[in-house]
């Protein structure tokens with residue numbers, strides 16, 4: 194090899210190195226919540242709705258209270274979620290894992306549940322409980338208020354029980370969750386019914402069906418299903434607006450006559 198050949202080879206290696214370690218172009222950065230220079234600003238009101246305060250981890254015992262199944266029929270909610278063995282399900286805002294543990298059994302050994310929360314003590318409690326029950330298919334994920342730290346296209350289902358109304362950066366969260374869903378993945382909101390005065394929860398922690406639909410459709414989602422038979426909560430299923438599923442019309446909530454006694 195001549196000296197000139199050596200020089201050419203050296204230049205080529207140098208260029209290749211530059212290409213490998215060079216930072217991503219500015220356009221890629223814009224799209225990732227991870228790499229933004231400044232975190233997005235929290236909001237107090239979103240689309241006419243007051244955002245609720247985050248439930249503190251010191252109150253976590255309330256989430257696993259014995260009477261919760263009777264009050265909310267969580268088993269009925271989970272049975273209607275569409276979970277299949279082998280799926281990746283994200284329990285977003287999982288708290289100490291009331292639903293996460295049950296979801297782990299539903300997806301089976303080949304599936305995985307991602308438990309995301311912004312409070313580390315909640316995740317510690319979740320994993321302590323998982324260990325008690327020998328559950329090994331839960332991955333705890335410490336999210337940020339504007340970034341759930343989920344991989345693009347990684348989720349079949351993202352479940353949010355009594356969580357969405359606490360987001361103080363709803364738009365970045367909705368954007369990030371949309372990205373984390375696969376093409377037919379579903380985002381499922383379970384929220385206490387604003388329309389129902391018999392649901393004994395503070396107004397700030399309730400949401401109406403039209404308000405939920407308004408916020409989600411404004412952020413690239415479409416309503417594909419609604420389950421209206423839980424005693425206290427709405428259960429609304431959304432997909433990305435570019436999914437192959439047809440959107441459904443919102444059915445306004447009405448108190449079923451024969452249910453009136455049951456939910457009191």
Ligand SMILES: C[S@@+](CC[C@H](N)C(=O)[O-])C[C@H]1O[C@@H](n2cnc3c(N)ncnc32)[C@H](O)[C@@H]1O
Nearest residue numbers: 248256286287288291310311312338354356359
């Ligand atoms: C009322 S608790 C509900 C916990 C659980 N989903 C359940 O039903 O038992 C709300 C949880 O959402 C979490 N949370 C609030 N904002 C969040 C966000 N942006 N990302 C992830 N978790 C969040 C809170 O830390 C809290 O643990």
